[in-house]
Amino acid sequence: MTTPAYPPKPVPGDRVAVISPSAALPGVLPLPYELGLERLRKEFGLEPVEYPATRRMGSTPQERADDIHAAFADPDVRAVMASIGGDDQITVLPLLDRELIRANPKPFFGYSDNTNLLAHLWNTGIVGYHGASVMCELGRPGAMDPLTAESVRAALFGSGEYELRPAERWRDVDRDWADPATFESEPETRPGTGWTWVNADRVVEGRSWGGCLEILAWLLMADREIPRDLSVHDGGVLFLETSEELPSGEEVFRVLRSMGERGLLRRFSALLMGRAKTWSFERPNSPAEGARYAAEQREAILRAMRAYAPDTTIVFDVDLGHTDPQIVIPYGGVIRVDGPARRITVTY
Template sequence: MTPSGSPSVPVYPPKPRPGDRIAVLSPSSGLPGLLPLPYELGLARLEKEFGLVPVEYPATRTMGSTPRQRADDIHAAFADPEIRAVIASIGGDDQITVLPLLDRELIRAHPKPFFGYSDNTNLLAFLWNRGVVAYHGASVMCELGRPGAMAPMTAESLRAALFTSGPYELRPADRVRVVDRDWADPATFAAEPETLPAAGWSWAGPERVVEGRGWGGNLEILSWMLMADLEIQRDPAAYDGCVLFLETSEELPTATEVFRILRSMGERGLLRRFPALLWARPKTWSFERPLDEEGQARYAREQREAVERALAVYAPDTVAVFDVDLGHTDPQLVIPYGGLIRVDGVARRIVVTY
């Protein structure tokens, strides 16, 4: 099932307009069925703040749905001419089992903007290989269902990615959320989450300008795809000149694990293909590992050291930007998967094309 040869140059599917219907799918976990509060809030915001009509599919709220049921939902959403975009409810950990069931020709013939991240890295890479630009970010439960209000930077980025075409300059967040709250507790949604000051981005590597198409996603998910040999180009040259963007999840992989995954990508000949890397601000707290302030700082520092160590060995000429607000961050910037990204190491600017 692994694609061979370089994919065609990705194309941007037509954008929805306010009043259009948008499919809400659970290609991974049917968590909306267990935790309806953030999900219902996210649906309401899609309708009230973005003017879109959310359309659910049979497996959207079903925990334990089969890979076939989820693949059927994806097919139905992409084939329906009245659906103008598709968004994931949330991530999960087994979307890789859905990939072999997808009808490549059906989806290639009906390209639509798809929004999702984390385990949805699977579908994002699948679309990249079909020549379709998609969007890394903005799930219904996390970003749209954020307690109190959407983060303004998130809402602005999502609105631009949904409805507009052309360049959009990313900017660093000045405040970020670190600690999560219980989605099962109605009190969680009475106010916005606490945020802390953020230091902004950090640049490393040569001072030069790189422009290429975005590829990457969640590091842990990509490692599984590499092991399964699914939707990763066998010829590393397929990624020549692309901009790599990577993020880690709330499972808080250790710095050693991060280095080993990057090392494997380096040994495969992948890392050196990317002249620029956007590395996300890492998630440093979870319910399973509620690190204190010192532990959070140490975790972030050790992760960066692991990335720098891998780059020094396998991609020393790569322009790297650390602590970009993408993936498991709040606020979150939407990154075009397959779309153009300009990384200006001289002016310290990042501009994406939505």
């Protein structure tokens, strides 16, 4: 197993590929997408480059694989960023040319269904970046959240340590991307509640692995991009988060139980759990209902970890994944979890 290495970073003025490895929602909901492209240019000084399937809904897995190959192979493109997630990127994985990607390592940014490509890069020997999609984070109404923007900038251009900090304010409720009025103001936020620590009596430093829990469950079922030798994760940092599909606490427990039965959970010395997404258009929970949902998820995770990895350090409500603000997490990069000091540091 090749230890993931950090790819070279872009600098302002470089070209960055914008691809849709899952759903080509830029073709259906252009407002957040065009706003995200504008911010790439004006706020980050990067020139986005689109590919044939970026805006084409219904593109085949092969067409999306072709875009990934073209983006990584182009010597003038210095980073690759997903427009958004989706739900069928697992069908693209068998079509990827691992040697082509290995020969052209680049920073890739995405999350949710892009956990597929991030896991593929991990096994290819390339550190990826969990977070920062064009439509969600860069296309946020009103303005990018300052904490998100700071993290994205550090991950895009930096190569050193970056200390995470809990969001002072956060939001859970989404607004209609098809309505231009959505983009005239920033979304409403609520006060942050900080992180919750469990078994915080040690310092853990190791390489990260994980992503969106629902996508990891699919990868486990299909037996794709899961290392055969699980010892590569010994002493590492697992990070997980759940999506706007709002899986039940029992479903979350069952996925973690399966990971435990496979021998995965006990390998990691720390778990960072993203703040649970508790609202969706299909389930517009009140704040009280959302709090109950989050509490049920936390108890499900604790139940599984007590059974399979009782000594693991756990940090709940980290600003990663389907949340706003969002901090980019290096996928395969080094993370230090300092329990006694209550500090989390990533290396970009």
